[in-house]
Amino acid sequence: MNPFLILQLRPETEASDDEFAAILAKGGLAADQAHRIRLDQAAIPADLNLQDYSGVIVGGGPGCVSDPEDQKSEIEKRIEQAVLGLMPVITGGDVPFMGCCYGIGILAHHLGAPVTKDRYGESVGAVDCGLTDAGRTDPLLADVPDRFQAFVGHKEAVQELPDGCTHLAASGPCPFQMIRYKQNVYATQFHPEADSDGFETRIRIYRNKGYFPPENADRLIAMCRAADVHAPEKILRNFVSRYALR
Numbered sequence: 001m002n003p004f005l006i007l008q009l010r011p012e013t014e015a016s017d018d019e020f021a022a023i024l025a026k027g028g029l030a031a032d033q034a035h036r037i038r039l040d041q042a043a044i045p046a047d048l049n050l051q052d053y054s055g056v057i058v059g060g061g062p063g064c065v066s067d068p069e070d071q072k073s074e075i076e077k078r079i080e081q082a083v084l085g086l087m088p089v090i091t092g093g094d095v096p097f098m099g100c101c102y103g104i105g106i107l108a109h110h111l112g113a114p115v116t117k118d119r120y121g122e123s124v125g126a127v128d129c130g131l132t133d134a135g136r137t138d139p140l141l142a143d144v145p146d147r148f149q150a151f152v153g154h155k156e157a158v159q160e161l162p163d164g165c166t167h168l169a170a171s172g173p174c175p176f177q178m179i180r181y182k183q184n185v186y187a188t189q190f191h192p193e194a195d196s197d198g199f200e201t202r203i204r205i206y207r208n209k210g211y212f213p214p215e216n217a218d219r220l221i222a223m224c225r226a227a228d229v230h231a232p233e234k235i236l237r238n239f240v241s242r243y244a245l246r
Contacts, residue, residue: 001244003035005053009061009079009102011040015205019059022193026233027057027240039079050089055096055184055243057236058083058103060191062209065105066116066156084110091185096243098236099187104158104179107187113162120157120174122189124203124212124220126227127152127171129190135168135178140186140238148231150177150190151199151224153211157189178235186239192232199224 006023010016016038024034035053037044050056063076072080083103087110090097099107105115126149135141150171158176161167169178169188178188191199200221207217 001033002052002054003033004029004240004243005048005050005056006034006036006059007044007056007083008036008038008059009040009063009083010038010059011062011075012205015202016040016059018198018201019193022195022198023057023059023236026193026195027236029240039082040075043078044082044086050086050093050095054245055098055239056086056090057239058097058099058106059193060101060103062206063102064117064156065102065109080106091181094182094184096239097185097187098192098239100193101154101189101191104176104187104189105156107179107181107185108158108162108165108176111162111164111181114159115156116159117156119159120176121155122152122157122171122173124153124199125223126150126229127173127190129169129171129177131169132167134166138166138168138180139242140180140235141168141178142234142238144231144234149227149229150188150192150232151194151227151229152190153202154189155211184243188232188235190232192235195229195233196224196227 008016083106109115131146165179165181171177180186207214
């Protein structure tokens with residue numbers, strides 16, 4: 001099989017390494033079945049050909065596409081431009097794509113839908129999600145129950161379903177938890193790769209990044225440890241299984 005291209009946006013090495021390990025484990029991938037690019041450290045090669053890959057997975061990160069340009073760091077600007085630069089090829093060619101958290105904002109923004117902090121932000125923690133009618137029949141949601149918990153934590157959100165997208169999952173606080181564009185381009189607001197240990201790591205690393213009051217970190221860690229979050233990882237496994245033989 002061709003490798004999967006994994007693009008990472010986190011400038012914090014501990015968080016980036018933990019996320020990469022989680023994507024491999026939950027997706028059922030060996031290290032030699034993935035081509036990892038940390039966009040905070042390296043540019044996307046000019047000669048990169050997406051047809052050489054089984055699919056593209058984009059991880060999460062602390063940046064927000066809705067932030068004013070003068071409030072973005074140079075690293076955040078570079079990362080955003082790199083991912084957005086691939087989206088015309090991905091959406092135009094219906095290239096298999098899984099955007100996790102930050103990826104849904106990138107996809108919606110590219111498709112012209114509003115991504116803002118006006119509504120639907122969610123505090124760090126586990127949230128109850130539910131499948132739509134379309135979600136119940138989507139191959140990436142096979143074996144995912146109608147109701148499930150997922151880890152979230154986001155300041156911005158998609159405000160309207162982008163044109164050409166199918167709505168697959170929702171939560172009470174945030175209606176657009178998972179969407180699909182055409183047949184193969186997917187994005188989630190929640191973190192399909194995250195388990196309690198991984199989310200604890202992120203809470204420690206991002207405790208001073210504005211997602212929650214720093215003094216709440218220990219309470220959030222305890223809540224995450226008590227949460228039963230297993231269903232979302234099936235989405236990553238289904239994504240890899242479906243496109244590995246492409």
